Amino acid sequence: MFAGISKCHNFNQTIAMSYAALKAAGLYLLLGIIWLCGYRGIWLFLSAQLPQVSPALLEYLLHAAFITVSAVFVYVLAKSSPVNRSEYRQLFYEHPVPMWIYDWETLRFLAVNEAAVRQYGYSEEEFMRMSILNIREPSTIQQLLDDVKNTRQEMVYRGIWQHQKKNREVFSAEIWSHSTKYGGRDARLVMAVDVEAEIRSTIIAKDIGTRYDLLAKVTQDSIYYWDMISGRVTRNHGPSSLFGYKETDIQEESSWWIERIHPDDAGDMLTSFREATTARQLNWEAEYRFRCANGSYKYVHDRGHIIYNEKQDAVRVIGVIQDITERKESIQQLQQQNETLKEIARINSHDIRKPVASILGIMSVIDLENNDAALNTQLFGMLQESTSELDVMLHKIRDKLKQLRNGNLPE
Missing domain, CATH: 1.10.287 (Helix Hairpins)
Structure with missing residues (x-):
């Protein structure tokens, strides 16, 4: 049956x-x-x-x-x-865009589709012995590790990265990823779109401003093309969509952007860029705060590819600016929580020890037979004082725990 x-x-x-x-x-x-x-x-x-x-x-x-x-x-x-699951697997494996699933903790590949095998040149068996670090351009690996560390597992992620094929060919890939479960493990599903041709066609296009803007419309980030010779910058919709500026307020001069960087961050950002061009680096990145149209500031991650002429002078920069305010605020909140926990630990290990030691000492000398009433009266007064001090410490701990629970942490 x-x-x-x-x-x-x-x-x-x-x-x-x-x-x-x-x-x-x-x-x-x-x-x-x-x-x-x-x-x-x-x-x-x-x-x-x-x-x-x-x-x-x-x-x-x-x-x-x-x-x-x-x-x-x-x-x-x-x-x-x-x-059912087999149908989802079929859609995954036969999708024309390279896709893979990797383990969130170890970064090792858990599954790859046929398009990824064709794109990167590795067999499926080779992929299963690798991690996502093995398909990255070597100079970007530390940046990737930092990005993974600062990205919450549940966040939907999008970004443009340099990837490397099995034959060592490097190309630009636009990454889309979100969290999933695979084999009972926390994982991320990734879609990688090869945008190398788009970027190259943008660089060599005669009317690069118009063509680059058409390309840049497909992303939510702020993309820019900076002609360092003329000082003019061509931007996509980023200043409007991310920072709230009207089109009439946006100027092409590079100084327009620099003037809106937070005064505490501008010096370090400009210094890091000068150091990158002096060292003839191809890639540069910086994090800083940028002033929005309403006067508030957003944290941004600025990544640029620097192009040099035959004299090795920096002449152009193509860059992507991402809004990382949410990520930064999450990190700051965690840091504040850690400071509060450290303060609670300090109170437990130091401040509470004094009244507790006093109470124990007083209890050891109290005349239980009450032969010395005057001494006992004095000791009970000291005991009350130590108990009150302990109560204050306990209230401080309670208030800090309440702050943690409500997310109302001190700045």
Whole structure:
């Protein structure tokens, strides 16, 4: 009987899997037909509307949009369909964009899809013996470790990093990741989009300002192109979307940005950049506070790629500025909590010891037979004083624990 039930269950699973597979295939087919029918018209329309955009870049952006829309449809289908684990695995392994899952604690790969194998040149077996550090450009590994340390596990993360293939080829990858569970372990699911061609086409484009702005619209970060010869900076929507400035308030001069860096941070930031260019470093980064349109400050992480001419003079910088205010505030809150806990530990180990020792000493000399009433009266007064002192210490501990519980920590 159990064998029959098992066969029936497997049959139903097969039916469900086949149905979901047909839905996915049908969806891909429908999207493909729509794309084939409408692509030419969309391309001609946009070419007429955006004559300054090169046909190659426009074609790339249209295909990127199609891949994104397809991925969204597949995601919606996966969320709405009663698929089982094997179907999710199939969607993961056959996705056209490189994806992997890694262990949050050890950083070792737990699973990779076929696109990642093709992109990076490692076999699946090789990936399983590696960690995410092995596909990073060596000079960025410490930066990655610091970033992992400062990123909360539950946060959705996005950033552009330098990755390295098995053949040592380095390329720029835009990373999207979020937390998940895999095999009962805390892990992160990562999608890596190769944006090397986009960045290179931006650098060599004749009208780089317009083309770079078109590319920069796909990210939420503030992306900039700084021509150090002219001192002019081309930016995407970042100053508006992240910091609240009106387009009419934003100036192209590099001084406009520098003037809005917090006075306590500006000197260190400029010094670190000068040191990087003096040492002919290709990559530079800094953290500082930037003033928003409303007068408040946000913490930002500024990463730039420095380009030198044949005389090894720095001439251009392409950079990404990320808002890390939430991360910084979380770190500061943890530091404040640690200071409060240290203060509680100090009270426990030092301040409480004095009244407790006094109470114990008084108790040892009290005349229990009350032969010396005057002495006992004096001792009881001292005992009351020590007890009051102990009560004050206990109230201090209680207040600090209340601060921890309510998150109302002193600055």
